[in-house]
Amino acid sequence: MKSQTIRRWSFIHTWSSLICTLFLLMLAITGLPLVFHHEIDHLLGDAPQIREMPADTPRMDLQQLVKAAEAHRPGEVVQYFGWDEDEPNGMYAFMGKTAGGDPNDTHTFMLDSRTGEAVETPSANGGFMMVMLRLHVDMYAGLPGKLLLAFMGLLFVLAIISGVVLYAPFMRRLDFATVRPNKSTRVRWLDLHNLIGVVTLTWAFVVGLTGVLNACADLVIAQWRNDALAAMVAPYQNAPPLTDRAPATRLLEIAKQTVPGTEPSFIAFPGTRFSSEHHYAVFMKGSTHLTSHLLTPVLIDASDLKVTAIVNSPWYLDALLLSQPLHFGDYGGMPMKILWGILDVLTIIVLGSGLYLWWVRRRAAATVNVGEAVQAT
Amino acid sequence: MTRHKKHPVFWKTFGKPTCIALLTAAGLFAALLGDGAWDVLSWIGMGIPAWLSIKGLLVRRRA
Numbered sequence: 031m032k033s034q035t036i037r038r039w040s041f042i043h044t045w046s047s048l049i050c051t052l053f054l055l056m057l058a059i060t061g062l063p064l065v066f067h068h069e070i071d072h073l074l075g076d077a078p079q080i081r082e083m084p085a086d087t088p089r090m091d092l093q094q095l096v097k098a099a100e101a102h103r104p105g106e107v108v109q110y111f112g113w114d115e116d117e118p119n120g121m122y123a124f125m126g127k128t129a130g131g132d133p134n135d136t137h138t139f140m141l142d143s144r145t146g147e148a149v150e151t152p153s154a155n156g157g158f159m160m161v162m163l164r165l166h167v168d169m170y171a172g173l174p175g176k177l178l179l180a181f182m183g184l185l186f187v188l189a190i191i192s193g194v195v196l197y198a199p200f201m202r203r204l205d206f207a208t209v210r211p212n213k214s215t216r217v218r219w220l221d222l223h224n225l226i227g228v229v230t231l232t233w234a235f236v237v238g239l240t241g242v243l244n245a246c247a248d249l250v251i252a253q254w255r256n257d258a259l260a261a262m263v264a265p266y267q268n269a270p271p272l273t274d275r276a277p278a279t280r281l282l283e284i285a286k287q288t289v290p291g292t293e294p295s296f297i298a299f300p301g302t303r304f305s306s307e308h309h310y311a312v313f314m315k316g317s318t319h320l321t322s323h324l325l326t327p328v329l330i331d332a333s334d335l336k337v338t339a340i341v342n343s344p345w346y347l348d349a350l351l352l353s354q355p356l357h358f359g360d361y362g363g364m365p366m367k368i369l370w371g372i373l374d375v376l377t378i379i380v381l382g383s384g385l386y387l388w389w390v391r392r393r394a395a396a397t398v399n400v401g402e403a404v405q406a407t
Numbered sequence: 408m409t410r411h412k413k414h415p416v417f418w419k420t421f422g423k424p425t426c427i428a429l430l431t432a433a434g435l436f437a438a439l440l441g442d443g444a445w446d447v448l449s450w451i452g453m454g455i456p457a458w459l460s461i462k463g464l465l466v467r468r469r470a
Contacts, residue, residue, distance in 0.1 A: 198420050206423040207459055209466040218466075225463045228424045229456035232431035319441045355439065362438035362446045369453040376460050 031199050043192035044388060050185040051381050057179070057241070058378045060166040065359055065370050067159055076153040078140040080120045087144045089119075092297075093277035098146030099123045102139070109136060110304070111278075112296035119143055122151075129301030134164075173248055180245035186238045193227055200224055216390050223383040226376050233373045234380075240353035250350045251303060258347075262329055262339040263306040272300055272308050276335045285312035285328040288337050292316060295325055300332045308332055311341070323351055323361075427455055 063070060071077040090098070092111070099108050103125045110124040120140045127135070138154035141147070153159040168175035201224065209221040243250075282294050292314035298304035305311035310330045315322050327341040355361040359370030434452020437445045 197424070198417075201420045202416070206420075207463060209463045211466050222463055226460040229427050229459045231424070232428045232435070233453060233456065236432075236435055319445075320439055323439070352439070356435060362449045363442075365450045366438065366446065366453070369450060369457055372457045372461075373453060376457065379460075379464075 036196070036199050039192050039195045043189060043196055046185045046192060047189040047381075047384050048388065050182040050189065051385055053179060053182040054186055055378060055381055056169075057166060057182075058374050058381070060162045062371060062374050063159065063162050064166060065367055065374065067153070068360075070159060071153050074153070076151065076157070076159075078117070078120060078149040078151050080117060080140070080142055080149060081145070081147070083119070083144060089143045090146050091279045092281055093279040095121065095123075095141055095143065095146055096278050098141060098148070099125060102148040103137060106137070108299050109302050110296050110298055113294055120149070123148075129299055130303060167245075176245045176248065180242045183238050183242035183245065187235065187242070190227075190231060190235055190238070194231065197224060197228055216387065219383045219386055223380060223387060226383075227380045230373055230376050230380065234377055236356055237359075240357035243350055243353040244357055247350055250346050254344065254347050255303065258341050258344055259306065259329075262341050263309065266306065266308045269308055272332055275300065275332050278310065280335065281310055281312055281330060284330055284335060284337060285314055288328050288340060289314050289326050292326060293322075305329075309338060323355055324348055325351060427459075430455060 068077075095111070096108055100106070102123075106125040106127060107129055108123060109126050109129055109131070110122075112122040112124070114120070114122060117140070119142060121143050122138060123141050124136050124138050126132075126137065139151050140149040142149065164170050167179075169179070171178070200220070204221075207225050207229075209225065210217055278297070278299075281297060285294065286292065295313045295315040296304075298311040298313070300309060301307055304313070304327070306329070308331065310332050312328045312330060313325045314328060315325055324343065325347075326343060329338040329341055330336070331338050359366055431452040434449035437452070438449035
């Protein structure tokens with residue numbers, strides 16, 4: 031590689047990393063507890079405890095559960111009901127002042143599906159884990175915050191690519207995974223930066239890119255509303271506002287009949303951003319491992335409970351849904367979570383050592399010739 | 408093989424990193440497909456980079 035080429039790539043690597051480093055450090059640090067949020071909730075006693083009851087205890091129907099939720103939070107409406115595989119006898123309820131209110135103002139809790147008893151889930155509404163989540167997702171800055179973080183993610187990807195290019199000249203005379211033990215601290219950290227950077231590359235690349243995709247989720251959902259959903263609800267455009275909402279009782283039954291072989295993931299009540307003003311939307315997930323990450327929304331008329339349509343899921347929505355497990359690291363058991371945590375810490379080390387190497391080099395000589403530096407190693 | 412002969416320097420530098428990168432990618436994808444053995448593949452795919460990095464960090468300076 032010509033020294034001119036190296037210098038150019040070095041410039042790209044230095045600046046793409048420097049600009050995104052502080053944000054990436056914040057993301058890596060806040061992301062660490064988020065990987066283990068389930069375990070932390072249990073440890074802090076924040077995990078919902080559903081009462082032990084005989085296995086054949088009958089469940090309430092959905093409309094009874096809507097009533098139970100409304101009795102628990104007077105003056106609020108149900109926005110979503112969601113299911114979690116870990117708690118077959120419980121169900122998450124999401125409520126707010128209005129159906130289409132700001133998601134950050136939503137109150138989340140669990141309902142016992144047999145008794146309708148409400149069990150609070152404090153970490154879903156505030157506290158330490160919520161601070162971690164908000165910092166990680168949007169830094170309390172809404173859509174602009176998310177898009178800024180998406181841009182930082184793209185710079186991180188660019189830093190990874192330029193880092194791979196620069197790996198070649200740096201490693202020309204070294205064997206793979208060499209950490210020279212008898213040189214300076216700078217050389218030791220240079221070797222470690224190269225080693226850890228190159229072996230964690232795929233993981234960092236995947237988590238970075240899926241993070242960018244997740245940061246753009248609002249835009250993806252808006253696009254889905256304007257595109258797939260709008261086409262289906264077009265006949266309702268001039269319909270009078272919904273006044274008499276049909277009970278939610280049979281929604282799951284209807285959705286299961288419409289899309290056989292699927293399981294409910296969540297129900298969006300009329301007026302939320304996942305439904306329309308005139309529809310319930312029941313989001314069904316597939317029953318195989320891969321398709322369990324994908325969703326099929328069944329649109330049900332909220333006045334007569336007739337199925338209006340199965341909304342097709344465009345490729346960009348599937349991509350968003352599949353990118354979520356790949357970002358969260360929650361799909362391969364406890365060993366995967368631990369490895370996710372280790373790789374996250376290793377990324378912090380790569381970021382930190384990169385910053386250190388830049389600082390030392392800058393102090394040593396402002397006009398160091400990269401080509402010479404490479405030859406000297 | 409012709410590529411290998413043509414760019415021996417490239418594969419000397421990037422041979423092992425490429426293998427590790429492909430293993431990690433295969434592991435990340437495998438765990439999406441199933442439990443059990445599929446999960447184990449992902450643990451191997453991510454375990455190798457973690458192990459090599461920690462081994463590097465543990466190299467102590469010789470006087």
